[in-house]
Amino acid sequence: MGKAGAEVRRKGFAHERELAKRLYEEGFAVIRAPASGSKLKRIFYPDVVAIYKGKTLVFEVKAYSKLDYVYLEEEKIKRIVDFSERAGGRSFIAVKIIGSGEWRVIPVTELERTKKGYYSLKISKIEKAQLLEDLIKKVKSDVND
Amino acid sequence: MGKAGAEVRRKGFAHERELAKRLYEEGFAVIRAPASGSKLKRIFYPDVVAIYKGKTLVFEVKAYSKLDYVYLEEEKIKRIVDFSERAGGRSFIAVKIIGSGEWRVIPVTELERTKKGYYSLKISKIEKAQLLEDLIKKVKSDVND
Secondary structure (H helix, E strand, O other): OOHHHHHHHHHHHHHHHHHHHHHHHOOOEEEEOOOEOEHHHHOOOOOEEEEEOOEEEEEEEEEEOOOOOEEEEHHHHHHHHHHHHHHOOEEEEEEEEOOOOEEEEEEHHHOEEOOOOEEEEOHHHHHOOEEHHHHHHHHHHHHHO | OOHHHHHHHHHHHHHHHHHHHHHHHOOOEEEEOOOEOEHHHHOOOOOEEEEEOOEEEEEEEEEEOOOOOEEEEHHHHHHHHHHHHHHOOEEEEEEEEOOOOEEEEEEHHHOEEOOOOEEEEOHHHHHOOEEHHHHHHHHHHHHHO
């Protein structure tokens, strides 16, 4: 990975950390994937896994300076879905619009297949998506029912 | 960490990988802690976390060439317990007797406080402990009930 690539990755990592921190503060057990460069990267891990009283949420993290299409490799989606099925949880794309402080969470089932090997998420779906705090509230109220 | 320390850590890591592999093959979603040296080590992670349809198991891994007392720092135990309480799961010490291929799993509640800041596990408790495969069977049958 070149210098520019490493820089992008480092920034991506800061967003993952922010998401992990918010979930931790809300009482979740949280695990973040190891940084690239770590030997563990040979194995697949979701960006962030958060567990609250038996409910598992799996996140792929994306951060943009403005609302934009989200592209994801099919292989990555397959692995996230496999992980959350094993865990009996749900998987989401967590989209952060940098500067807004807002995180929107979109279930991976909302992704649409575009060109071969890729999935994408329309801007309109991101705009209408649930806020992270509402997802957290929902998980907690489901557990406490 | 000196050369000897790094070697021990590498071996410990191989045992964690074996435990993770067995749980993965049994259908669990599995996450291992990053290797030491990784920046992520500043944050606490259990050695192995395994989730099966909403049931979370948290493991601290110990491998010995022969049956022996297990010593653990209080701080580590606190963190494992905090993690599994958040997750609504259970935490175990997974003890491998190298060469036997056997893993015994002991709930952290079986630990006894010894000298200040440390917990230990008696050999007799390890000998009588549940085998990993029996724990796995139990978790699966609980889920499918």
